[in-house]
Amino acid sequence: MGLSPESVKVKNWEVNNSDNNNNSKSRKVKKKKDGGAEQEEEEEIGCWVRFRFIESCMPSRSKVDSSMSGTSTNYADGKSSNEKRRDRPVVPVSSTTTSNAESASSTPKFSEELKVASQLRKFMFNDLKLxxxxxxxxxxxxxxxxxxxxxGWVEENGTAPVKPGTGLTVAVKTLNHDGLQGHKEWLAEVNFLGNLLHPNLVKLVGYCIEDDQRLLVYEFMPRGSLENHLFRKGSLPLPWSIRMKIALGAAKGLxxxxEEAEKPVIYRDFKTSNILLDADYNAKxxxxxxxxxxxxxxxxxxxxxxxxTYGYAAPEYVMTGHxxxxxxxxxxxxxxxxxxxxxxSMDxxxxxxxxxxxxxxxxxLGDKRRFYRLLDPRLEGHFSIKGSxxxxxxxxxxxxxxxxxxxxMSEVVETLKPLQNLKDMASSSYYFQTMQADNTWSIRNSKNGIRTQGGFMTRNGQPLRTLSHPNGPHASPYRHPQQSPKPNGKQ
Structure with missing residues (x-):
C-alpha cells in the first residue's frame, strides 16, 4: 500500500477499539508551542487540516527547506479528513511505533539487521528529494x-533524478516520525520485498538510509488500489472478467x-487497499x-x-494470537x-x-439459488453463472x-484459473431475468404497502385476491414484454 495514485491507510489495529468520531466536524490535535509545551486545540476540517496533513508528510529536512524558502500554504487536497478517519485502523496495545530517539540510535545496527538483496539500489536523500x-x-x-x-522519476538503471515523465516512474515512501510505524516495519519491508521476486508482488526498487531518514522506492502502480476501484464514489464498476483476473493474481501472490518462496512467509495484512493494479489490471x-x-x-x-486490519483477520488469530x-x-x-x-468487509x-x-x-454462500442476492448489483447481470x-x-x-x-492457496489458484473466461452471462439467463423482475415488482409493491404473507398478497394486513403477476416466478417463459417503439414510429 502506498504505491498508487489513490490514498493510503494505516494498517495496525486493536481488537475492541473503534473510531466513533467519523461524523464530527472538528477534532482535538496536539500542537507544539515555542516553549516546547503541548497544547490541545480544536482543528476545523478544511484547508487548515489539509495544510497540516501535507506538512506532516514532508520529511524533516524538507520541512526546514520549505520554511526557509517560504513555500506557499495553498496545498492540493488528497483525501478528506472524514474519509481518512473513517478508514483509520487503530494501534495495538503494544505498539510498534518507534520514537525519533530510537530511530536515530538504531542507525548503527543497520549492518546487522538489514539483509538486502544485491539488486536493490541505494538512493541518496537529495536525489529522492529532487x-x-x-x-x-x-x-x-x-x-x-x-x-x-x-x-517521482529516476534513471532507468540508476539512482539519479530525471525530468518528470522520463526515466523510471517510482513511488517514494517516507518515514513519518510522528506516525504509527517505524524502524521495525521499515526493516520488514526491505528484508521481505528486497529478497522476494514475483510478478504478483510489488517490486521494491531501492531504499535510502541517511541520518534519521528512511525511505523506500517502489515501482509505480498506475491503476492504484483494488479498494478504490470497488468502493470509491464515482468509480466505474469493474467487469466480471477483470475481478476474476485480479482475484487470481492476488491468489498467486499469496x-x-x-508455498514457493525459499522461506515461507505469512502476509498477515491481506486486504483490498494492499492489492495494487498495474496498467493491465495485474494484481500485486x-x-x-x-x-x-x-x-x-x-x-x-x-x-x-x-x-x-479489523474485518479481514481470521477469528482464531484474533482470539489466540496463533x-x-x-x-x-x-x-x-x-x-x-x-x-x-x-x-x-465492515460498513x-x-x-x-x-x-x-x-x-x-x-x-x-451455500445456497445455489439465494447466492445471486450476494452479487454486486452494479454488475447488472454481466457475470458468469457457473463462475459466480x-x-x-x-x-x-x-x-x-x-x-x-x-x-x-495453490488450490485456490487452480479454482480461479478458468473463471474469468466463462461466457455464460447471467443477464441472458431466464432465471436471472425473472428473479430481477420479481425483485423490482416486490420493491414497487412494498412502497404501496403491499406485502406477501404465506404466499398471499396483503395490504395493511388484509388479504388481497390477485393473480400471479406477469413477471413473477411462475411466469410463462414464452411471454415477453412488448418492445418500446423506435424513433420516427419505426418498430
Whole structure:
C-alpha cells in the first residue's frame, strides 16, 4: 500500500477499539508551542487540516527547506479528513511505533539487521528529494502508517533524478516520525520485498538510509488500489472478467509466499487497499510491514501480537494470537467476498445485521439459488453463472471457521484459473431475468404497502385476491414484454 495514485491507510489495529468520531466536524490535535509545551486545540476540517496533513508528510529536512524558502500554504487536497478517519485502523496495545530517539540510535545496527538483496539500489536523500520535486504536494499519492508516498522519476538503471515523465516512474515512501510505524516495519519491508521476486508482488526498487531518514522506492502502480476501484464514489464498476483476473493474481501472490518462496512467509495484512493494479489490471501485493516468517518445521503456528486490519483477520488469530498461513486464506476469502458483493468487509452505514460482510453473507454462500442476492448489483447481470457459483463456494471454503478446512492457496489458484473466461452471462439467463423482475415488482409493491404473507398478497394486513403477476416466478417463459417503439414510429 502506498504505491498508487489513490490514498493510503494505516494498517495496525486493536481488537475492541473503534473510531466513533467519523461524523464530527472538528477534532482535538496536539500542537507544539515555542516553549516546547503541548497544547490541545480544536482543528476545523478544511484547508487548515489539509495544510497540516501535507506538512506532516514532508520529511524533516524538507520541512526546514520549505520554511526557509517560504513555500506557499495553498496545498492540493488528497483525501478528506472524514474519509481518512473513517478508514483509520487503530494501534495495538503494544505498539510498534518507534520514537525519533530510537530511530536515530538504531542507525548503527543497520549492518546487522538489514539483509538486502544485491539488486536493490541505494538512493541518496537529495536525489529522492529532487526526483519527487522537493516532496511537493502535487506529487503526493497518499499517507499510511509508515508515512507518506510521493510520485517521482529516476534513471532507468540508476539512482539519479530525471525530468518528470522520463526515466523510471517510482513511488517514494517516507518515514513519518510522528506516525504509527517505524524502524521495525521499515526493516520488514526491505528484508521481505528486497529478497522476494514475483510478478504478483510489488517490486521494491531501492531504499535510502541517511541520518534519521528512511525511505523506500517502489515501482509505480498506475491503476492504484483494488479498494478504490470497488468502493470509491464515482468509480466505474469493474467487469466480471477483470475481478476474476485480479482475484487470481492476488491468489498467486499469496500462493508464492506460502508455498514457493525459499522461506515461507505469512502476509498477515491481506486486504483490498494492499492489492495494487498495474496498467493491465495485474494484481500485486504491497506493504510487507506486518509480514512474518512462517513457522519452522514441526511447529504449527507463530505466536505473535494480533495485528492487521479489523474485518479481514481470521477469528482464531484474533482470539489466540496463533498465526498460520490459513489466516491469510481467511483474509483472501473476505476480499473475494468484497469483490463478489461490492460491499466493504465492515460498513456501519449498512442496516443492522449487515455491518459485518462475512456474517451477513454466510447464510447465502451455500445456497445455489439465494447466492445471486450476494452479487454486486452494479454488475447488472454481466457475470458468469457457473463462475459466480464456484467463486462463492470458494469464498465459503476460505471463510470456514475451522482453519484446517480452508484450502491451500495453490488450490485456490487452480479454482480461479478458468473463471474469468466463462461466457455464460447471467443477464441472458431466464432465471436471472425473472428473479430481477420479481425483485423490482416486490420493491414497487412494498412502497404501496403491499406485502406477501404465506404466499398471499396483503395490504395493511388484509388479504388481497390477485393473480400471479406477469413477471413473477411462475411466469410463462414464452411471454415477453412488448418492445418500446423506435424513433420516427419505426418498430
Amino acid at each position: 526526483a519527487t520535486r522537493n516532496f511537493r504536494p502535487e506529487s503526493l499519492l497518499g499517507e499510511g502508517g509508515f508515512g507518506c508516498v510521493f510520485k 500462493a508464492f509466499l506460502h 501485493l504491497s506493504d510487507f510491514g506486518l509480514a512474518k516468517d512462517a513457522p519452522e518445521d514441526g511447529k504449527t503456528h507463530v505466536s505473535t501480537r494480533v495485528m492487521g 498465526l498460520t498461513s490459513k489466516s491469510d486464506v481467511y483474509s483472501f476469502g473476505v476480499v473475494l467476498l468484497e469483490m463478489l458483493t461490492g460491499r466493504r 456501519k452505514n449498512r442496516p443492522n445485521g449487515e455491518h459485518n460482510l462475512v456474517e451477513w453473507a454466510r447464510p447465502h 457459483q464456484k467463486a462463492t463456494q470458494l469464498a465459503a471454503q476460505c471463510l470456514s471457521r475451522d482453519p484446517k478446512a480452508r484450502p491451500r
